[in-house]
Amino acid sequence: MEGEALTRMRQLLKDRRRALLEEGDVPIERIRKDPSEIGGDEDEQPLTEMSQALASSRNRARTQELRLIDEAIARLESDPEMFGLCETCEEPIAPKRLEAMPHARMCVGCQSQVEDPVKRGPRRKLTDFV
Numbered sequence: 425m426e427g428e429a430l431t432r433m434r435q436l437l438k439d440r441r442r443a444l445l446e447e448g449d450v451p452i453e454r455i456r457k458d459p460s461e462i463g464g465d466e467d468e469q470p471l472t473e474m475s476q477a478l479a480s481s482r483n484r485a486r487t488q489e490l491r492l493i494d495e496a497i498a499r500l501e502s503d504p505e506m507f508g509l510c511e512t513c514e515e516p517i518a519p520k521r522l523e524a525m526p527h528a529r530m531c532v533g534c535q536s537q538v539e540d541p542v543k544r545g546p547r548r549k550l551t552d553f554v
C-alpha cells in the first residue's frame with residue numbers, strides 16, 4: 425500500500441485510537457461490602473453483578489482493540505508495502521473491510537477460517553479414498 429491509501433489508513437487508525445482513548449474505561453460499580461446494606465433491596469445485587477460483567481467485558485474488548493490498532497500502526501510504519509495485504513494468502517484485503525476495521529490482518533476468507541474452522545468444509549485426506 426502506498427500514497428493516498430496509506431495516508432488514509434494511517435489517519436483512520438489514529439482517529440480510531442484517539443476515539444478509544446477518549447472513551448476510557450467504563451466504570452465498574454464496586455461490590456457492596458457493608459453487611460448492613462445487604463437485605464435492603466435484594467433484587468439489586470444480581471443487576472449490579474450483571475452490569476459489572478458487561479462493563480468489564482467492554483473494557484476488555486476496548487483494550488484489545490487498542491492493542492490491535494497500535495500493532496497495525498507499527499506495521500504500517502515499518503512495512504507499508506505489506507500493509508493491507510492478507511497475512512495468510514497475501515491478497516489485498518477489501519478496501520471496505522479496511523475502512524471498517526483498519527487493523528484487519530487477514531482477508532474475510534482467511535479470517536473466517538481462523539475464527540470458525542467448521543466452515544472450512546470437508547477436508548479430504550488421501551487416505552479417505554483408499
Ligand SMILES: [Zn+2]
Nearest residue numbers: 510513531534
Ligand atoms: Zn487471505
